[in-house]
Amino acid sequence: MKNRRAWFAFPYVIWMALFVVIPIIIMAVYAFTAADPVTNASYATMANFTGMGIYLSVFLRSFWLALLATLVCLLIGYPVAYWMAKEGPRFQRIAMALIMLPMWMNFLLRTYSWMSILENNGLLNQLFRAVGLLDLLGVEYIQMIGTSGAVVLGMVYNYLPFMILPIYSVIVKLDGSLLEAARDLGADGVRVFSKVIFPLSLPGILSGVTMVFVPSVSTFAISNLLGGGNQMMLGDLIELQFFVGVYNPHLGAAISMVMMVIVVVCMVVMNHFGEGEEQAVIM
Numbered sequence: 001m002k003n004r005r006a007w008f009a010f011p012y013v014i015w016m017a018l019f020v021v022i023p024i025i026i027m028a029v030y031a032f033t034a035a036d037p038v039t040n041a042s043y044a045t046m047a048n049f050t051g052m053g054i055y056l057s058v059f060l061r062s063f064w065l066a067l068l069a070t071l072v073c074l075l076i077g078y079p080v081a082y083w084m085a086k087e088g089p090r091f092q093r094i095a096m097a098l099i100m101l102p103m104w105m106n107f108l109l110r111t112y113s114w115m116s117i118l119e120n121n122g123l124l125n126q127l128f129r130a131v132g133l134l135d136l137l138g139v140e141y142i143q144m145i146g147t148s149g150a151v152v153l154g155m156v157y158n159y160l161p162f163m164i165l166p167i168y169s170v171i172v173k174l175d176g177s178l179l180e181a182a183r184d185l186g187a188d189g190v191r192v193f194s195k196v197i198f199p200l201s202l203p204g205i206l207s208g209v210t211m212v213f214v215p216s217v218s219t220f221a222i223s224n225l226l227g228g229g230n231q232m233m234l235g236d237l238i239e240l241q242f243f244v245g246v247y248n249p250h251l252g253a254a255i256s257m258v259m260m261v262i263v264v265v266c267m268v269v270m271n272h273f274g275e276g277e278e279q280a281v282i283m
Contacts, residue, residue, distance in 0.1 A: 027253045027256055030249050031049075031254040031256070031257045033045065034047060048254035052251075052254065058232055058237050062217050062259075065151055066155070066213050069159065069212065069216045070216060072156050073160050074209065076160060077163035077164040081164045081165075082167075082171055085168055085174075099161050099164055099165070102157075112225065114153065114154055115226065118150050124142075124144065125142060128142060145226065146229075147227075148227070148231050151223050151227045154225075155219060159211070159212045163211070166204040167205055174197065174200055178200075179192055179196060182195065182196050214267070218234060219235050220239050223235065237255060238256055239252075
């Protein structure tokens with residue numbers, strides 16, 4: 001019986017090997033090699049990693065903007081998830097549909113829509129001009145596109161559902177008897193939230209943080225479109241290495257490996273922190 005069950009996992013193993021393991025191996029080979037400019041022959045080297053210091057500002061910008069977007073998503077997403085969980089089933093279904101509705105639209109279309117809103121002659125600047133705000137400030141337009149704020153806004157808009165849904169799924173399943181017991185023991189609303197609800201919702205928070213931070217730190221479409229080329233992030237830098245004019249897949253693979261290792265370390269740390277918090281709550 002066990003052998004039969006093992007066969008069901010065979011397609012999954014093949015899938016993982018073809019689309020996960022083999023691409024990582026190819027990326028590692030490219031990262032630790034370079035092409036001779038004369039003979040075009042590949043040779044082993046660490047130069048792709050040792051010379052990466054010139055892109056330190058790109059690394060710092062990527063992680064700072066990703067952390068900022070994650071924090072904003074958490075500050076917005078937790079109250080929304082908590083509010084949804086406390087309402088009735090009908091309201092929850094409607095709220096869920098409204099949250100998921102933008103996700104049914106293409107990712108690039110959603111980002112392009114924000115370009116039309118934030119650009120110098122976009123909807124917001126036209127509104128500010130109509131109400132006289134631009135004349136009051138003495139400017140032709142308010143610069144919004146091509147700024148780090150626009151990039152963070154784009155990441156928050158696109159990834160906010162990934163923060164709300166995990167937190168909501170945890171809070172909505174909390175045992176009501178625990179909250180009643182805390183109130184019977186004299187805890188007010190603030191203490192019930194801080195001592196019971198928030199600690200028990202940490203698994204959802206950590207899942208949401210991971211699901212927002214990882215795509216944010218590796219994004220390139222949002223930073224390219226809303227950043228206007230002025231807010232280069234790691235995804236843009238990696239993409240740049242595969243353009244015809246720059247074409248250096250070895251450096252692009254090395255940057256990808258470094259980013260992958262950093263993201264994996266962050267995920268391990270967050271998961272370890274979450275396990276520690278769960279044990280503390282149980283004790």
